Amino acid sequence: MEQMNFILIEVLHTDTQVYLTYYKRGQCITGTGLIQFVDSPEDLFNFIDEVFKLKNKMRLNQLIDVPLA
Template identity: 65%
Template sequence: MPEQYIGLQEVINKQVEVPQPLLTEEQMQQINFTLIKALYTNKQVCFTYYKNGPCITETGFIQFVDFLGNLFVFIDKVFELKNKMRLVS
């Protein structure tokens, strides 16, 4: 029985895979603006990102933005864990 569940999980994972989206310069600028605005206003943000096949959506608060290192730190809403995300164009 466990083998069946593993097989089913693999089929489900293949169905949610998408090609990695490419962002335009304008889209990257809009993301940067949104991150800065959320940081300074302490507003909750919902964002979707690509991770090795599927797109994942998370909700949380921006804690830090590092444009030189192309990353930001956010606290997720569910578990209140600190996460680092890379900004890649």
């Protein structure tokens, strides 16, 4: 979890795309996009989906994997 948080903060500052694998409504979803905001103490982050350009607000504990794109 600490490593994923570090990657999220790094890509936030460098405007780098990431692949995210996360749980949503009981499903495992993988998407590509940009991290817009990370709030570690509140366990939240914003992710803008590359395909639909939608802003997704998620909890950090929903993340499964965050390799760099």
